[in-house]
Amino acid sequence: MKLRFSRKQLGIPYAVFLVCFVAAPLLVVLYYAFTNGEGRFTVQNFANFFTSPNTIGTLCYSLAVAVAATFCCVVIAYPTAYILARSNLRRKTVLLVLFIAPMWINFTLRVAALKEVLTVLEGNLAYHPFLNTVLGMTYDFLPFMILPLYTTLEKLDDSYLEAAADLGADGVVTFLKVTLPLSMPGLISGVTMVFLPSMTNYVILDMLYNSTYIMGSLIGSYFNAYDWHSGSMISIVLLAIIFVITWATNGFGEEETSRGAIL
Amino acid sequence: MDRSLSENIIELKGIKKRFDDNFEAVRDFNLQVKKGEFVTFLGPSGCGKTTTLRMIAGFDIQTEGQILLNGEDISRLPPNERPINTVFQRYALFPHLNIFENIAFGLKLKKLPKEEIRRKVRHALEIVDLEGFERRSIATLSGGQQQRVAIARAIVNEPEILLLDEPLGALDLKMRKEMQLELMAMHRELGITFIYVTHDQEEALTMSDKVVVMADGMIQQVGTPEEIYNEPKNVFVADFIGESNIYNGRMTGERRVRFCGADFDCLDDMPPGARVDVVVRPEDILMTAPEAGTVTGVVNSVIFKGMHYEIIVASGDNEIVIQSTKSVKEGDTIGMCVEPDGIHVIMAETNLNIFEGVLTRNYTVVFAEGEYECDLTKLYEGSAINSEGVLADAAGNEIYTDGVKVSVRIPVGAVSMSDDIQTGGICGHIISLIYKGDHYHYIVRTKSEEDIHLHDEYLWNENDYVSLRIPKDRIELSFAADGEETEG
Structure with missing residues (x-):
């Protein structure tokens, strides 16, 4: 007998995955964020977060780090990607691999080397x-x-650039009015992927013998002290920030420009 | 500037374009376009028409030659400094801008006042019949509407020349016909010079003041649509434009030509005895009673085509296509005649292939990257192959043939094609085929761009990769000019 599955049945594994690894953990985090040590509902964690100069200071510092890191990435990555994508270099793929290769090297090793x-x-x-x-x-x-x-x-079609030149735009204007707006989806994907990890990845700080704190370090220290509640509240705040950023950037990418340019 | 000089708005002089991969897209293109003309570049894909257009726009720079706009050389100007605008094949409308912003793109760069920009955009939208579409996004438009926006975006800048690169290619037939008429009306209204690229002959004949037929990177013929259709300069043009019967013929007297086994009167004056190609349009053949026709034949098939019947008649070995409003029965024997003005005679292109070749020590000849056995005893007078298989002269001394340069002549009828490409002979792609009544005339091009003409009864496809067979006794050799010395 042949096994046959309907679309609905085929969706079951994914639904199970979604419940186990996305919905359930989120609910657990929410539960911890809004309860105290005795398991009662409280908004104290929330209030603590926004009244403690320590956490607010860390949040601001993290934002500053993330903004600076994202800015540096854009400044380096845009020209690089532009040259790689638009030039007629024959060994383009080799060059691209050279830029991507660090990703294949163990994270710890990379930071240790740095x-x-x-x-x-x-x-x-x-x-x-x-x-x-x-x-x-x-x-x-x-x-x-x-x-x-x-x-x-x-993927940017040459004919757009030719059309701009045809209508009287020189290289700079073509870049500002055509290339840059049309590469927005890629830029947004990149920013989302760099900005948020930059706020939380405290392993880098630790390995660089850094005495400063970012949001990730804060969660880590609370968890180390078995304070699941304050740690969870920070996660929820970060989640809210992610949500706001995604929502805001979605506003740039108009309906027809796909945001599927993540990889 | 002198008025008579400035009449030619654009002039292309000796334009050649060779791409990095050594592909020669355009070879020696010369053309003058008058102000306000509607000129069409017509040709099959890959004939260099789009490349030529891109050179006028400035997207590609020619390898050789000059482009003069109003008498001034613009060859080195980048596209943004040329007063020329383009309507692109796939429109190339900016997806991040709405219709108003797309059309205003060029005007904003010219820093015109806002009110003027708004007025001009509105006027351009009126011309293309899209009033009130300013705020719509590009993605909401149909293909035809996008096309109109692309045209509006180009004409709003009031260019001296508007270039259109197969602008109607993506539209359906009905929309295309409609847009053809609208483009013609626009051309009259605006008075701008249009240069239009298409592979659609009907489009070219309908719209243009002047048609430039291109093939293989070269201009085949320049003329009005009537001239192109009625007086094709060569077999390619005759075959490409409209339907034609093409036959090999021979001039038998003053304004008398013989083809399909009969003599016909014609209007073209060629030297008697000359080999010619004869072009007869299907609609110019009159059907008569068998005894009244210049030639007779048996009707093979009759197809109803709406406006007319297409009748295919076999007359001896020749196939004759007739278009007529009268129908006949399949199997009938009919007579056919043609008025003298329906016969168009062209000097035959090639009946002989001539190459430069080199002899080898194995008594073969190498030319056009192919090696063939040949009969050297005819080349060296009095020589013979002796009992040891060595070529020797009359005195019995060996003749050394290695590296001797020769001129090779092969009649078109001697070459045949094969799909076995391991024979060591010339290999190449079929770049052109023309039906001539009882056989096809093929041109095969080798990798190093040598062309070989040949006849074959059977139909092969364009672009087929074939090898060529040439019988030993049909290869005629003579010493090349500088080969004479090595003989002594």
Whole structure:
């Protein structure tokens, strides 16, 4: 007998996955965020978060790190992706792989290597905590910015650029009025993929002997102290930030420009 | 500037374009276009028409030659500095801008006042019949509407020349016919010079003041639609434009030509005895009673085509296509005649292939990347192959043939095609085929761009990769000009 599945039946594994690994953990996090040690409902965690100068300071610092790292990534990745995608270089793919290859190397190894380089350059890493953090984040997340930009720029039809030139636009104007707006979906994907990890990835800080705190470090320290409730509340706040950013950037990408340019 | 000089708005002089991969897209293109003309580049795909257009627009720069606009060389100007606008094949409308912003793109760059931009965009939308569409997004438009926006975006800049690259290619037949008429009306209204690229001969004949027929990177003929249709300059044009019967013929007297086994009066004056190609349009053949016709034949098939019947008649070995409003029965014997003005005679293109070749020590000849056995005893007078298989002269001394340069002549009738490409002979792609009543005339092009003409009874496809067979005794050799010395 042949096995036959309807569409609905085929959807079951995914639904199970969704419930187990997305919905259930989220509910658990929500539960912890709004309860206290005795399991009662409370908004105290929420209030604590926004009244404690410590957490607010960390949030602002994290945002500053994320903005700086994202900015650096864009500044480096855009020209790189542009040259890779638009030029007639014959060994384009080799070059692209060279930029992507760091992703294949173990994360710990990469950061450890960066630490050694920075130590040689700066002497004591403790003197420039912010700079080191941003450098670490930029170095680590750069491929996530290059790839989506490369994909959108590569797909960009030459005829748009020719049409712009035909209508009297020089190179700079063509870039500002045509190339840049049309590469927006890739830029947004890249920003989303760099900005949020930059706020939370405290492993980089730790490995660079950094004394500063970002949001991720805060969650880590609460969890280490078995305070699941405050840690969960921070996660919920971060989730809200993610949601707001995604919603805001969606506004740029008009209905017909697909946001499917993630990879 | 002198008025008489500026009459030619654009002039292309000796334009050649060779791409990086060494593909020669355009070879020696010369053309003058008068102000306000509607000129169409017509040809099959890959004939270089779009490349030529792109060079006028400035997207491609010619390898050689000059482009003069109003007498001034614009060859080195980038596209944004040329007063020329283009309607692209796939429209290339900016998807991130709405219709108003698309059309206003060029005007905004010219820093015109806002009110003027708004007025001009509205006027352009009126011309293309899309009033009130300013705020719509590109994605909501149908193909025909996008086409109109693309035209509006180009004409709103009031260019001196409007280039249109197969603009109607993506539209359905009815829409295409409609747009053809609208484009013609627009051309009259605006007074702008139009240069139009198409592979659709009907479109070219309908719309243009002047048609430039192109094939293989070269202009085949320039003329009004009537000239192109009625007086094709060569067999390619005759075959490409409209339906034609093409036959091999021979001039038998003053304004007398013989083809299909009969003598006909014609209007073209060619030297008696000359080999010619004869073109007869299907609608110019008159059907008569068998005894009244210049030639007779048996009706093979009759197909109703709406406006007329298409009748295919076998007359001896020749096939004759007739278009007539009268019907006949299949199997009937009919007579046919043609008025002198219905016969168009063209000097035959090629009855002989001539190449430069080199002899090898194995008594073969190499030319056009192919190696063939040949009879060298005819080349060296009095020589013979002796009992040891060595070519020797009358005195019995061996003749060394390795590297001797020769001129190779092969009649078109001697070459045949094969799909076995391992024979070591010339291999190439069929680049052209023309039906000539009882056989096809093929041109095969090798990798190094040598063309070989040949006749074959059977139908092969364009672009087929074939090898060529040539019998040993049909290869005529003579010493090349500088080969004479090596002989002594």
